[in-house]
Amino acid sequence: MSAQEIVFENVSKFYGDVLGVNRVDLRIGPGLTAIVGPNGSGKSTLMNLMCGLIQPDRGEIRVLGISPRDPERLMRITGYATQFDAAPRWATGFDFVVSGLLLFGYSTALAERLAWAALERVGLTEAARRKVTSYSKGMRQRVRLAQAIAHDPQVLVLDEPLNGLDPVVRAETIALFRQLAAEGRHILLSSHVLHEVDSISDRVVLLANGSVIAEGNIRGVREEIRERPSQFLVRCADPARLAALLFERAPVAEVRVLEEEGALLALTRDRRAFSRVLTELAAGGVAIETVVPADENVHAVYEYLIGGSA
Template structure:
């Protein structure tokens, strides 16, 4: 399992405060989205993956290594945290060069890798300026550059899109996809779920220190059989369609689309719902133009499973 991030019954307590409890999963290369409310245990998971904290119980390994093998472990992992505290008066270049030389790089190798990282995050000439003059988006970029500069095989990203404008977000997402195609592990915690959804291979939903769902986003949604699923139906008579579906007792909620040309219908039995919908279409009273799941994404799955405890973060 040297290509996996493995957690086996891992727990972490801070005194009497629970961080995570009996967490188990196996992550292959690719992009994993980590979703949960504030205080759910996301940061503890990321700190465990990067070796910054040790588990109170259980076993974890990252690509076959444990945090006890500190030198090799830290060379293999990159961590872009949500918060920062940079040494005063350092330029972006100074920050990257110092970090790389702490990894044991020669000055020549450190300069080459720092230049490459600056190019990859598109920081440009700002790398020569003091970090204290950076905008929030620039600070995010220099943190990302530091996390990838030493060519880690595992990259853990805590809110990596915070503070970035739309163009910079798109560039960052493209970079994450490129790194994934190169065989890297990326674990991303992000509020901007609609954007992360488009590039994620799998999702981990966590609340109260426990994993409540883990796997391919669409597979997880299919497994949530006891939760109503929402479908958007484009048609010429949405009110009539809603009334017909309600009569069949396979719809628990209806909401018209704002443009008046569609209706959101929520059903607890998607198979029976589609059967009734086919019957209505055959009758010809309603002209159905399009049918699509309206909540087959990380945010909606999260709200179904643990929405009562707060929004995703």
């Protein structure tokens, strides 16, 4: 097996009678690889298997030549930002990252220096001394990311890392992933939203029902459904004002204000331009909480690829 690749060979995992992943064969090289699939498709299972949190019932996994059964070596070269949202009650963001680093054998001074650097990279220095339990979902996401990157790993595994991030932080985080991938690292991230990651990934692995249904550069596939407009749900403090701004600046076909929910639904044919305008508005002080896709475009891709069984 290659010492430069992450290799899954005929890997299966069952939770009792429930299928986790089935006969997965994958070879993942350096760069940014996205694992995409709907909820329950096996994305987290694949990542947990890779980092040794669970063990396969069949098959073999190697991460740059190291078995997940050897956490002492594996976790030196790997950082994993899990989707598990719980954090130790006692820990501030800074403590959380430092305590992880101390286990690498770093001196306290070095661990603290690395922790500050990591927190700075994810833009969390101001809240670093607050308890993690008091963080918002997006901040908890970022502190987990800080812990994963703090020891400068060669392999970075990120389970739904863009969940809960506001548009500005999302753009910064994506830029960080690109930068890390450009340095020759293996960045593996999961998402259930294809268009969220296909534009930033070098490679996409599509999962459905625990099996890999497609892998490689599938932008071509994505282009085929580009004709269909995408719908986004944008939560914000003042939906009416944001609707007016979007009509003015973004390529939207339709905007529907949902006053009671503090949100609006926007229909666009140009997602990138739409995202760029939203990011600019957020940076300009418009309070935007979250942006989530509200249509079934991801499923359309699955339907295209697996014949409608996704």
